[in-house]
Amino acid sequence: xxxxxxxxxxxxxxxxxxxxxxxxxxxxxxxxxxxxxxxxxxxxxxxxxxxxxxxxxxxxxxxxxxxxxxxxxxxxxxxxxxxxxxxxxxxxxxxxxxx
Amino acid sequence: xxxxxxxxxxxxxxxxxxxxxxxxxxxxxxxxxxxxxxxxxxxxxxxxxxxxxxxxxxxxxxxxxxxxxxxxxxxxxxxxxxxxxxxxxxxxxxxxxxxxxxxxxxxxxxxxxxxxxxxxxxxxxxxxxxxxxxxxxxxxxxxxxxxxxxxxxxxxxxxxxxxxxxxxxxxxxxxxxxxxxxxxxxxxxxxxxxxxxxxxxxxxxxxxxxxxxxxxxxxxxxxxxxxxxxxxxxxxxxxxxxxxxxxxxxxxxxxxxxxxxxxxxxxxxxxxxxxxxxxxxxxxxxxxxxxxxxxxxxxxxxxxxxxxxxxxxxxxxxxxxxxxxxxxxxxxxxxxxxxxxxxxxxxxxxxxxxxxxxxxxxxxxxxxxxxxxxxxxxxxxxxxxxxxxx
Numbered sequence: 037x038x039x040x041x042x043x044x045x046x047x048x049x050x051x052x053x054x055x056x057x058x059x060x061x062x063x064x065x066x067x068x069x070x071x072x073x074x075x076x077x078x079x080x081x082x083x084x085x086x087x088x089x090x091x092x093x094x095x096x097x098x099x100x101x102x103x104x105x106x107x108x109x110x111x112x113x114x115x116x117x118x119x120x121x122x123x124x125x126x127x128x129x130x131x132x133x134x135x
Numbered sequence: 136x137x138x139x140x141x142x143x144x145x146x147x148x149x150x151x152x153x154x155x156x157x158x159x160x161x162x163x164x165x166x167x168x169x170x171x172x173x174x175x176x177x178x179x180x181x182x183x184x185x186x187x188x189x190x191x192x193x194x195x196x197x198x199x200x201x202x203x204x205x206x207x208x209x210x211x212x213x214x215x216x217x218x219x220x221x222x223x224x225x226x227x228x229x230x231x232x233x234x235x236x237x238x239x240x241x242x243x244x245x246x247x248x249x250x251x252x253x254x255x256x257x258x259x260x261x262x263x264x265x266x267x268x269x270x271x272x273x274x275x276x277x278x279x280x281x282x283x284x285x286x287x288x289x290x291x292x293x294x295x296x297x298x299x300x301x302x303x304x305x306x307x308x309x310x311x312x313x314x315x316x317x318x319x320x321x322x323x324x325x326x327x328x329x330x331x332x333x334x335x336x337x338x339x340x341x342x343x344x345x346x347x348x349x350x351x352x353x354x355x356x357x358x359x360x361x362x363x364x365x366x367x368x369x370x371x372x373x374x375x376x377x378x379x380x381x382x383x384x385x386x387x388x389x390x391x392x393x394x395x396x397x398x399x400x401x402x403x404x405x406x407x408x409x410x411x412x413x414x415x416x417x418x419x420x421x422x423x424x425x426x427x428x429x430x431x432x433x434x435x436x437x438x439x440x441x442x443x444x445x446x447x448x449x450x451x452x453x454x455x456x457x458x459x460x461x462x463x464x465x466x467x468x469x470x471x472x473x474x475x476x477x478x479x480x481x482x483x484x485x486x487x488x489x490x491x492x493x494x495x496x497x498x499x500x501x502x503x504x505x506x507x508x509x510x511x512x513x514x515x516x517x518x519x520x521x522x523x524x525x
Contacts, residue, residue: 045482051300059296059379061480090296090379090443107299111330111385124381131366131382133329133356 046073048093052108057092057124084121092124104129144501145277150239153213154284156436156501159184159452160269161215165206165231166191166223169247172254173221176261180269184451186516193524201405205518208406208432210235212452216272217241219265224248241268283317283412288430288438288453289393290323292423295378295443299389301460301480302441308490309439309497310395310414317412321430322394324421326355326370330384331391335416338399347402351418370421378443393441405519406432423448424517427455431516437501447471449508451516454500457507458493473506
């Protein structure tokens with residue numbers, strides 16, 4: 037489900053090619069199909085859980101313990117399995133540091 | 136070469152050679168017992184700036200020297216034209232006054248000892264002495280200087296997801312330009328390097344500096360860990376979490392991009408003046424009031440401060456430009472946001488273009504344009520402490 041990017045603003049951004057998540061650029065609702073810019077490509081992602089601007093959506097299914105990347109770097113570890121289109125945040129992602 | 140590359144700033148040359156962009160009459164309260172009196176003196180002098188500590192007794196090392204160095208550093212900041220020291224006992228007040236006078240800065244002192252603990256008499260004397268100093272410095276003309284005379288503190292407060300993908304990148308682009316023009320830039324907030332320290336370490340000028348950066352983060356991580364509580368909820372805090380940031384690693388990775396891409400020149404301690412052009416790291420607290428005071432004590436004349444949902448706090452001595460890439464914040468906080476980077480978040484302005492605009496805004500503020508924080512008298516100085524008073 038990819039196509040080439042065009043001038044219209046995407047709904048979400050994958051910030052680095054190694055990233056597991058995209059950052060949504062507006063509030064999105066459950067059930068929406070959003071346009072996610074990944075490099076030069078637009079991927080369509082079906083949103084499972086509503087999420088506000090700036091929050092992270094999973095770009096693929098992941099198991100608990102998976103080390104999640106944003107900006108190409110590890111930002112923490114999943115405490116529960118996550119499926120594509122789901123919200124990744126403090127309820128399922130923890131820091132690996134200072135704990 | 137664009138306009139900003141040749142931009143000149145106009146400010147105040149000090150007798151010690153430093154260059155200020157403001158000409159503050161500073162009322163420096165050096166003891167919490169005199170904090171209110173210092174406040175009363177400052178309130179009666181046109182344009183006076185207040186820095187009054189709430190500490191000042193019962194301090195042991197290393198807290199004592201850290202605290203004193205910050206107070207002296209604030210007084211020596213080149214944005215300060217003259218200082219009135221407001222103290223309690225004569226000996227410590229005279230010692231502070233002597234350290235400030237050493238660099239040729241006009242400085243006077245008033246103490247509770249002098250008025251035998253009479254607060255109203257102290258305020259009366261203090262107003263008279265501060266008034267003389269204020270009038271003395273009032274006609275110093277502005278002179279021209281290059282951007283390389285600037286020390287710039289960079290900070291973020293209440294970050295959200297727009298910070299790491301837009302706001303801090305705009306500051307980073309400006310920092311690259313400013314560093315190339317010979318300015319000195321200070322990145323602080325050590326705990327917000329955690330999870331991104333390997334990227335800062337890679338930019339360190341020497342292997343020793345690289346190790347020192349990693350060690351500074353480890354020290355604070357150990358400090359946090361030994362408290363027995365996770366950083367989450369504290370850092371990232373409530374506003375960060377609401378804005379989509381989940382972990383300190385994620386926050387740090389988005390935060391350090393405000394330091395741009397140039398090599399890191401040195402690691403300084405709180406209030407220590409960095410030597411030489413380029414980006415320097417300060418091992419200091421991440422709480423903005425204390426972090427900014429550390430920068431000002433190190434001689435910073437101006438601050439670039441990014442925020443997601445807004446953050447009204449500014450430094451008293453160094454004008455603090457509030458920058459956001461969150462369009463809703465700019466719309467909501469008309470009398471807080473000095474620089475709107477929202478078009479970068481909306482994808483209609485490039486980071487580089489916004490960075491150039493930001494350098495131009497910084498030059499305007501150097502040349503006298505007031506920030507919202509200055510107009511609204513938000514500025515405050517809060518020296519950081521190690522443990523508390525005995």
